[in-house]
Amino acid sequence: MSGATEIQNLKSRDPFAEADEDSGQTTQTQEYIHIRIQQRNGRKTLTTVQGIPAKFDHKKILKVIKKEFACNGTIISDTESKGMGEVIQLQGDHRIKIRDFLVDNESGLGLDEKTIKIHGF
Amino acid sequence: MVATPNDDTKDTAMSHTPRTPPLSAALGAFTDASSAPADSAADGAVPAADSNPDGLDLSLMKKKKKKVKKEEDGEAAEGEAAAGGDEAIDLSMKKKKKKKVTKEEDEFAKKLEALKLEGGEGAEAPADENVQDGDMDKGTGIWQHDETRTINYDPLLSRFFALLAQKNPDHASSGTRSYKIPPPQCLREGNKKTIFANLPEICKRMKRADEHVTAYLFAELGTSGSVAGSGQLVIKGRFQQKQIENVLRTYIIEYVTCKTCRSPNTELSKGENRLYFITCNSCGSRRSVQAIKTGFSAQVGKRRKMQQG
Numbered sequence: 001m002s003g004a005t006e007i008q009n010l011k012s013r014d015p016f017a018e019a020d021e022d023s024g025q026t027t028q029t030q031e032y033i034h035i036r037i038q039q040r041n042g043r044k045t046l047t048t049v050q051g052i053p054a055k056f057d058h059k060k061i062l063k064v065i066k067k068e069f070a071c072n073g074t075i076i077s078d079t080e081s082k083g084m085g086e087v088i089q090l091q092g093d094h095r096i097k098i099r100d101f102l103v104d105n106e107s108g109l110g111l112d113e114k115t116i117k118i119h120g121f
Numbered sequence: 122m123v124a125t126p127n128d129d130t131k132d133t134a135m136s137h138t139p140r141t142p143p144l145s146a147a148l149g150a151f152t153d154a155s156s157a158p159a160d161s162a163a164d165g166a167v168p169a170a171d172s173n174p175d176g177l178d179l180s181l182m183k184k185k186k187k188k189v190k191k192e193e194d195g196e197a198a199e200g201e202a203a204a205g206g207d208e209a210i211d212l213s214m215k216k217k218k219k220k221k222v223t224k225e226e227d228e229f230a231k232k233l234e235a236l237k238l239e240g241g242e243g244a245e246a247p248a249d250e251n252v253q254d255g256d257m258d259k260g261t262g263i264w265q266h267d268e269t270r271t272i273n274y275d276p277l278l279s280r281f282f283a284l285l286a287q288k289n290p291d292h293a294s295s296g297t298r299s300y301k302i303p304p305p306q307c308l309r310e311g312n313k314k315t316i317f318a319n320l321p322e323i324c325k326r327m328k329r330a331d332e333h334v335t336a337y338l339f340a341e342l343g344t345s346g347s348v349a350g351s352g353q354l355v356i357k358g359r360f361q362q363k364q365i366e367n368v369l370r371t372y373i374i375e376y377v378t379c380k381t382c383r384s385p386n387t388e389l390s391k392g393e394n395r396l397y398f399i400t401c402n403s404c405g406s407r408r409s410v411q412a413i414k415t416g417f418s419a420q421v422g423k424r425r426k427m428q429q430g
Contacts, residue, residue, distance in 0.1 A: 034416050038343040039358040050417045076419070084417040119341050119416070121364030 033102065033111070035095050037120035047095055049088040050081075052102075056109060058086050065101065069094050095120065257283065300378070300385040302326045305369060307362045314346075315360045321352035323369065327377050329389055333413070334372065340415045341368045381406040 031051070038046040052058060058075050065088070066073055073090035081087045090098070095118050101108040102116055255262015257280050263272050264280070303326065306318040317338075324331045335354055339345055342364075346356040379387050379401035386402040392409070400407045 036343055036416060036418070038419060046419055048417055048419060076417070081417050087417045087419075089419055119343075121342065121360065121367050 031115055033116045035098055035116065035118045037093055037095055044091070045093045047090040047093060047098065048076075049090075049098055049102075050084055052086070052088065052109075053111075058088060061109070062088055065090065065094075065098065068101070069097055300373065302369070302373070305362055305365045307360060307365055309359070310355060313357065313359065315356045315358065315365075316349070317354040317356060317365060320354045327373065327385070328387075329376065333376070333389065336413045337372050337376070338365070338368055340413050341371070343418050376410055379404060379406060380408060 031053070033049065033051040036048045036050070038048065040046060052061065062073055062075055065071075069090065069092070071090050071092045071094065073088060076087040076089055078085055099113075099116055099118060102111045103113050104110065255264045257264040260266060263270060263276065302323050303319060305320075305323065308316040308318055310316050320334065321331060324334050327334070331348075331352065335346075335348070338354070338356065342356065342358065342360065344356055344358045346354060349355050373385070376389060376399065377387060378385050379399065382401060382404040384401060384403040388400045388402060389410070390398055390400060392398045395412070397410050397412060398407055399410055
């Protein structure tokens with residue numbers, strides 16, 4: 001029955017859950033971790049990670065990431081990034097990998113996936 | 122309760138003809154009756170011609186029917202009419218139904234019960250009852266106005282959804298149809314710039330200001346650009362159509378669709394204090410959206426050297 005499936009659709013849409021998410025978004029705006037990508041010349045890209053909580057040691061994170069992703073990178077200090085906090089900048093497109101790393105509980109930071117936002121194409 | 126003459130003919134066609142002639146003839150009579158109730162003479166002629174070969178069968182059935190009726194109500198007149206021929210049945214039933222509809226209902230129910238009891242002879246009728254078919258637009262079968270059978274859950278449910286879709290076409294379309302915008306057209310200008318040709322068209326489709334969409338695109342892609350003549354957008358950097366499409370998709374999710382009802386029919390307006398609000402035109406909900414923030418973007422290329430050197 002087509003009717004039955006439509007009813008299931010209605011059930012799966014829970015307006016209150018979404019509303020909760022929304023309110024969560026508005027309160028956690030400051031805590032978002034933004035992962036962005038930037039094009040350089042040719043096929044080259046940069047990945048920037050902004051907003052990793054200060055309780056983590058950014059230098060250590062960078063060291064681990066550089067080894068794991070086999071790429072170079074730097075930490076851009078607060079003064080250099082014009083008040084956007086410390087930013088980890090990596091060479092190459094590592095958006096998905098870095099997301100997995102941030103979320104991973106064992107070998108990563110174990111952050112909540114909802115606080116991570118991936119930008120770019 | 123006041124059934125139109127149109128309905129009555131259908132009623133008779135359902136209650137009588139399916140039992141008597143073979144299925145094909147019955148179907149013919151049924152369709153004829155529903156399509157053209159006025160010329161029942163013509164419709165009567167068709168089943169009669171069809172059912173001539175098994176005339177015996179017909180007569181037997183009718184006799185049984187007669188008995189049933191006599192047992193219950195003793196409606197001799199109707200029985201005789203039934204014996205007279207298909208044509209006569211239709212006409213007489215029509216007249217009677219108009220006169221006393223309430224009684225007819227009970228009779229019909231009783232007839233059905235009797236048919237159930239007799240089982241073998243009225244094989245078609247009980248089957249019909251179980252199947253519960255009928256055209257709900259025309260009001261035939263189980264959907265008749267003066268129908269007393271309890272309708273099963275499934276047909277009722279499908280009827281509900283059919284009516285829902287019928288009465289609110291836009292509601293149904295928003296649920297099933299996906300929101301479509303024309304695919305972005307990307308051209309390459311030189312080696313390092315991309316032209317996004319149909320931005321005005323897309324913006325018009327989404328009902329958003331060009332500037333807002335451009336700002337979002339630049340923020341997400343981490344580049345800059347300019348607007349060329351005729352509304353085309355020139356983006357620095359090489360981008361493929363697919364990449365632009367992905368960004369547009371996230372834009373639609375964030376700034377176009379209503380989070381409550383998922384309708385794309387929304388408006389973006391500036392609120393009191395630098396906040397942007399999305400107002401849904403179909404459900405009326407209003408929510409605030411984040412302003413477009415560029416975030417950190419690293420200096421790439423010659424500029425960096427110049428800055429430092």
